[in-house]
Amino acid sequence: MPAPKPLLVATDLDRTMIYSGAAAGATESATVCVEHLDGAPLSYMTARGADRMRRLAATAAVLPTTTRTIAQFGRIRFPGEPWPYAVTSNGGNILVDGRPDGQWRRRIDAAVRTGGATLAEIATALRARIDDSWVLKFREADDLFCYLVVDLAATPADFVSEWDTWCRDRGWSASRQGRKIYTMPTAVCKSRAVAEVRARLIASGRLDAAAPTLAAGDGALDAEMLVAADHAIRPRHGELEELGWQRPGLIVTAATGIAAGAEIIDWFTAALPDQVLAAEPTS
Numbered sequence: 001m002p003a004p005k006p007l008l009v010a011t012d013l014d015r016t017m018i019y020s021g022a023a024a025g026a027t028e029s030a031t032v033c034v035e036h037l038d039g040a041p042l043s044y045m046t047a048r049g050a051d052r053m054r055r056l057a058a059t060a061a062v063l064p065t066t067t068r069t070i071a072q073f074g075r076i077r078f079p080g081e082p083w084p085y086a087v088t089s090n091g092g093n094i095l096v097d098g099r100p101d102g103q104w105r106r107r108i109d110a111a112v113r114t115g116g117a118t119l120a121e122i123a124t125a126l127r128a129r130i131d132d133s134w135v136l137k138f139r140e141a142d143d144l145f146c147y148l149v150v151d152l153a154a155t156p157a158d159f160v161s162e163w164d165t166w167c168r169d170r171g172w173s174a175s176r177q178g179r180k181i182y183t184m185p186t187a188v189c190k191s192r193a194v195a196e197v198r199a200r201l202i203a204s205g206r207l208d209a210a211a212p213t214l215a216a217g218d219g220a221l222d223a224e225m226l227v228a229a230d231h232a233i234r235p236r237h238g239e240l241e242e243l244g245w246q247r248p249g250l251i252v253t254a255a256t257g258i259a260a261g262a263e264i265i266d267w268f269t270a271a272l273p274d275q276v277l278a279a280e281p282t283s
Contacts, residue, residue: 004208007060009268010194012217017261018043025257035076049262053079061207065190069141091193092144111187116171148181175220191228216264235260
């Protein structure tokens, strides 16, 4: 069996590692497309960042950790795949060699049932509060949570805060990331899924028990994961930046947009033990 990996990297994807053309920002770096939708290019990384991620995945335990549904995650060709584990649906699903882990999902479903309102109850209450003048799409995701795609300019200024307050008393929460407003059960969070994968990797001998966990993310749904990690980084953009969110020891990138993604990968790589870094070819 190969030696245990010395580092666990749990990273959000959208607007942390990968970027739409609109979210990428001004860049002089060469880019590579890592996602297509209906045959059209959709998401990108810098070419250097993609190369560094492939190298990182060969030496560290990299765990893609996303709020995307299983199907949406399946569109991404994230450098370093195939992934032994991935976290989707904001922690509601753990993929093992690309397949949903039924045992984990049953645990999550039980936690949601005991935690408060059902998805059907939340969806009904949400639909009663929205209309087509500012909501472009309403979606339920993997039978776990729901989200809106909105016209930001037309969205009532106090909607998210008022809706979040209503949800909190029922075991749910609301947050906005870009044009999406998520309504999520508190039982569904990335940090719990990352802890589960970490335990499995250690038990199987694939991760050193003393390996630190590093995490990256840009949105409020990433905050718990960043707090739970040994070391954390966020880009200088996104919801957490707008909130001025901090935690002790948090690193904030110097760059914004797609260049921040490459900077985060360099930060992950620099955390590898010296002997691993010494064995890496120079770029």
